[in-house]
Amino acid sequence: MTDRFVLLAGLLILSILGFMTLGAEGSWSFLLPFRGAKLAALMLVGCCLATATVLFQTITGNRILTPSVMGFDALYVLVLTALVFGLGAAGYAALPGPLLFSLNMGVMTGAGLLLFALLMRGGRGDMVRLVLTGIVLGLLIRALTTFLQRMIDPSEFQTIQSASFARFTFVDRRLLAATALAALPALALAWRMRFRLDVLALGTEAATGLGEPPRRGQRQALVLICVLVAAATALAGPVSTGFAGPSSFFGLVVVSLAHLVTPSPRHAVLLPSAALIACIVLIGGQTVMERLLHLATPLPVVIELLGGLLFLFLLLRKAHG
Amino acid sequence: MIEVKGVSHDMRGQAILRDVSLSLPRGGVTALIGPNGAGKSTLLSLIARLQRLQRGRITVDDLTVGACADRDLARLLAIMPQSSAISARLRVGELVGMGRYPWHGGRPGAADHAAVEAALAQFDLTGLRHRFLDEISGGQRQRALVAMACAQGTDYLLLDEPLNNLDIAASRQLMALLRHMARDQGKSIVIVLHDINYAAGFADRVIALAGGRIVADGPPAEVITPGLLRGVFDTDARISVIDGRPVVVV
Ligand SMILES: Nc1ncnc2c1ncn2[C@@H]1O[C@H](COP(=O)(O)OP(=O)(O)OP(=O)(O)O)[C@@H](O)[C@H]1O
Numbered sequence: 001m002t003d004r005f006v007l008l009a010g011l012l013i014l015s016i017l018g019f020m021t022l023g024a025e026g027s028w029s030f031l032l033p034f035r036g037a038k039l040a041a042l043m044l045v046g047c048c049l050a051t052a053t054v055l056f057q058t059i060t061g062n063r064i065l066t067p068s069v070m071g072f073d074a075l076y077v078l079v080l081t082a083l084v085f086g087l088g089a090a091g092y093a094a095l096p097g098p099l100l101f102s103l104n105m106g107v108m109t110g111a112g113l114l115l116f117a118l119l120m121r122g123g124r125g126d127m128v129r130l131v132l133t134g135i136v137l138g139l140l141i142r143a144l145t146t147f148l149q150r151m152i153d154p155s156e157f158q159t160i161q162s163a164s165f166a167r168f169t170f171v172d173r174r175l176l177a178a179t180a181l182a183a184l185p186a187l188a189l190a191w192r193m194r195f196r197l198d199v200l201a202l203g204t205e206a207a208t209g210l211g212e213p214p215r216r217g218q219r220q221a222l223v224l225i226c227v228l229v230a231a232a233t234a235l236a237g238p239v240s241t242g243f244a245g246p247s248s249f250f251g252l253v254v255v256s257l258a259h260l261v262t263p264s265p266r267h268a269v270l271l272p273s274a275a276l277i278a279c280i281v282l283i284g285g286q287t288v289m290e291r292l293l294h295l296a297t298p299l300p301v302v303i304e305l306l307g308g309l310l311f312l313f314l315l316l317r318k319a320h321g
Numbered sequence: 322m323i324e325v326k327g328v329s330h331d332m333r334g335q336a337i338l339r340d341v342s343l344s345l346p347r348g349g350v351t352a353l354i355g356p357n358g359a360g361k362s363t364l365l366s367l368i369a370r371l372q373r374l375q376r377g378r379i380t381v382d383d384l385t386v387g388a389c390a391d392r393d394l395a396r397l398l399a400i401m402p403q404s405s406a407i408s409a410r411l412r413v414g415e416l417v418g419m420g421r422y423p424w425h426g427g428r429p430g431a432a433d434h435a436a437v438e439a440a441l442a443q444f445d446l447t448g449l450r451h452r453f454l455d456e457i458s459g460g461q462r463q464r465a466l467v468a469m470a471c472a473q474g475t476d477y478l479l480l481d482e483p484l485n486n487l488d489i490a491a492s493r494q495l496m497a498l499l500r501h502m503a504r505d506q507g508k509s510i511v512i513v514l515h516d517i518n519y520a521a522g523f524a525d526r527v528i529a530l531a532g533g534r535i536v537a538d539g540p541p542a543e544v545i546t547p548g549l550l551r552g553v554f555d556t557d558a559r560i561s562v563i564d565g566r567p568v569v570v571v
């Protein structure tokens with residue numbers, strides 16, 4: 001296992017080096033802080049989404065559904081749309097950055113908890129029902145978003161569109177700091193839960209018998225998931241192709257890879273492994289696509305394509321037992 | 322001592338347990354028998370707080386179920402439920418190791434490793450410890466689950482149909498082991514059994530449950546009678562006495 005982690009760490013360092021140095025033109029005093037901020041944002045987003053996905057899969061007892069497949073980041077677009085709808089594009093633009101950030105975090109955490117409460121009623125253990133409930137809820141959110149957008153003036157619509165794409169090209173420092181302030185404690189708490197998560201993963205009865213009744217742990221994990229995804233989404237926009245498009249499979253890809261590269265039931269292994277892989281995919285992917293291949297295709301599109309295939313594969317394999 | 326006082330339980334408006342009271346002193350093997358749907362599993366899961374208690378009161382030593390800290394109860398009482406769906410993909414050794422969680426909270430020490438080794442050896446699982454749960458037979462899986470409950474090292478052990486899927490040798494071995502744990506280590510074991518002959522052969526006390534009520538309670542020789550088979554199980558099997566022990570001729 002250690003050698004796998006050494007390998008992952010090596011890949012990450014390589015990605016970071018490539019990201020920081022390749023295609024560097026101009027003065028370093030400008031490039032270093034510019035690319036550094038971008039790097040920090042990518043790592044933060046990667047860790048948040050990977051951790052949120054692991055937590056989510058553990059407490060729902062499934063390996064197919066993720067917060068994003070459920071349309072959690074579509075929720076972000078919904079909040080955005082609702083704001084533009086309510087305030088108008090001018091009113092929206094006038095909102096101060098920190099207020100917008102806290103508003104987004106607050107609404108997404110609240111709505112997320114509500115969404116998960118609905119989902120958990122669908123019944124843990126009943127895989128098909130769980131996945132279906134999740135997908136239908138995701139569709140509902142997207143449909144509601146589209147509905148609101150139809151009623152918005154086309155020019156104001158532009159505002160939403162530009163704000164809801166994954167924005168890894170430009171990183172607002174203050175936003176980065178605010179996100180870190182919310183995300184780092186949540187990441188630390190998730191790490192502290194690692195042994196309890198191992199027990200929760202056994203299932204309701206076994207966990208209760210071992211003195212770890214799932215309800216409390218599930219609630220705590222849910223709050224962490226909401227904060228993590230909200231933070232990542234507020235910082236970068238949905239990592240999906242954006243705009244009411246297909247849901248994001250980023251978390252799914254990363255956690256499936258983690259299960260593959262470091263197979264272990266222990267969250268002390270799974271959490272760091274998934275976070276490392278997430279950072280490698282984001283940073284390495286960005287470097288290869290932009291700086292080496294000079295492709296115009298944004299990274300999310302590629303992740304989306306591969307992730308969609310993986311999702312289908314997992315679903316079909318599950319259906320065949 | 323496990324004390325159950327006036328416990329009633331309803332599900333979907335149907336009475337599952339009706340005013341059940343019983344007390345199980347420390348030490349000994351108690352067999353819980355009764356027809357399908359009698360409420361045996363429900364009773365065990367209420368004692369082990371797997372289901373929320375609706376009416377009545379259950380205490381285990383000085384702990385009140387439902388009010389005490391979950392970890393304290395997990396160090397005093399272990400349960401193996403009837404259908405243990407383990408959702409994580411674990412190896413046998415890892416599963417048995419999870420039984421120690423109430424003691425080490427995730428950081429196993431030397432004593433924990435020793436307890437796991439002992440449980441693996443006792444249940445003939447040492448050779449299977451690196452196999453995944455979905456790569457072993459039903460009986461082997463059943464043994465792993467019982468081993469996990471034993472590794473928890475509690476004074477009270479509740480086992481819901483542990484003989485499911487076990488062959489005759491493994492069944493007898495398990496029952497002998499339980500009796501040994503009760504006699505020599507002072508453990509209190511409650512075990513749900515369908516094969517009445519195992520209850521007669523290994524239990525110190527037999528409690529029969531039917532329709533959510535306790536209908537018989539006492540030493541095997543007194544409880545296991547043709548009257549019980551007819552009245553409670555509605556079947557006409559003969560009982561003959563061999564070596565002073567009732568044996569159901571099926
Ligand atoms: N989740 C549930 N919802 C509604 N009724 C239930 C539920 N679980 C069990 N029951 C009912 O409660 C009664 C007692 O069930 P229980 O599982 O305690 O029986 P049991 O004595 O363990 O039976 P068996 O020998 O078949 O395991 C049964 O009539 C059953 O139909």
Ligand SMILES: [Mg+2]
Nearest residue numbers: 361362403481
């Ligand atoms: Mg039962």
